[in-house]
Amino acid sequence: MSRRAGAGTDRLEFIDPLLPTLAEKPPEGDNWIHEVKFDGYRSQIVIDAGGVRIFTRNGLDWTKKYRDLVEAAKALDVESAIIDGEIIVLNEAGLSNFSELRKAVTRRQHDLYFVAFDLLHLNGHDLRDMALKDRREILARLVEPGSRIQFSEALPGTGKAVFHLIEQAGLEGMVSKRRDSKYRSGRSTNWLKVKALIESEFELLGVERERGKPPFALIGEPGTRKYVGSAFVSVNREMRERLWKRVQEHAGPAPKNMKGRLATQWVKPGIKARVKHLRGEENLRHASLRDFWDED
Template sequence: MRLKFIPPQLPTLHAKPPEGDDWSHEVKFDGYRSQMVIDEDGTRIYTRRGLDWTSKYRDLAAAAASLGAESAIIDGEIIVLNEAGLSDFAALRKAITRRQHDLYFVAFDVLHLDGHDLRSMGCEDRREILEGMIPPAIRIQFSQALPGDAQAIYHLVDQAGLEGMVSKRKDSKYRSGDSRDWWKIKCYEVEEFDLLGVEREPGKPAFALMADRATGRYVGSAFVNSSQAIRERLWKRVQEHAGPAPKGVKRPATQWVKPGLIGRVKHLRGEEDLRHASLQDFREE
């Protein structure tokens, strides 16, 4: 029987890990969410949205033969590691086209196995089955649960420079779509960006508009929640450095500035653009 792609279960974003012993915790990898489907027609690998990308992952599809399953649907993440041994999203894009042998499929759930639908089993039971399927030393790896207290795990994940962690209810069934049974808790980092301007509207929070320092690309806005002294200093500098609006940009509530102001921004790690970002401070170049 030919198996079909199943839309994935998606974790909801939370600021802190859950409490209690009803949860298991894993590293949140910085890669492409993918689904591996094995049946009588061979192995296919789909993107999170159900696009067949098997041709881009030929080496990983070939590695699936080592699992010994006649049929299976496996949920996971395709990653590539950098020199520090961390999943590296920027390097992943290049690896897909130039060095497929560096790709890994990190498996964290199994939905079907040899004719049996496992989605109504508990998460912990499904993962025990999955771990038993994966032999050592192949490009398909099992996402191990992290032992210990959730807060301590989050601290260690943050200190290691990882993107974050995923927490799952041990007894939860697999259900496609947004899930309250799966949480993702992301780590923050602080970086410097070029300040393009400040958006201020009466009765609304102020936002600093930021650009990547290397490319000049607009990366999003950061909530200005600094101390009153920093906010007052910022308004003063913005007025002193007032500049024209970028071509084609119409944001009437924004005071644009000339190049030379650099903002320190705290934001979620592992995102292409700024998310949950706040301006911590700024300096003049």
């Protein structure tokens, strides 16, 4: 768990995070807790005799980027700890806002929060073999209300009922975790994430077909043709072939400010696209093409 870091100081190592498995719907049964899936940067706070460090999901040391959160972590009543969580920024409605997060990291440190949802180490003890519910009980007692470090509260109710509330609130999704599960690095079915998706109408700008890779539809805002992201072409074979034919028949130049790419076939204005995507995002995320048609 720890390694020697010189000058007689034990330094705790970053632990590769446990990653939830994407699921189509929430799990059933009483052996699950359900939390909001916050839209931010998965991060890890490590506190030891050498001070406080904050790591990214991939183990990069971003301590210098999170000055205010480092100070908040110093106020925790612990000798050593490893805390798993998410760094977020909130919008005016009090919801996590991914599009504002990058700007907040560089310009608005005071807008950053760390939402803690698991405790992997405490005061010389490795807690990963403890049941999740016990780790979270200890973590909840460590986090002081009103701090920039907050505790991710479990939401009461069945998975289905909780997910309905999350969709109604316009949140990204939920994470369901087995109450008795141990913490193991890597992808796990003991944690399941379910994302809140909606379908919206956009304009089809073109299709990118690169050999050996899945095809993507390039999507723009209706009317302006401003590029907002790509969508995986998940329609059935018949519809996919119809799409290729429509694209060839309506071939046109690239929209303004879009660089030409060899694998991309652009189309003239006039083709609408229905896209399934994450709710509340400035640009498309986790998007798939569901249908397309000619504009009236």
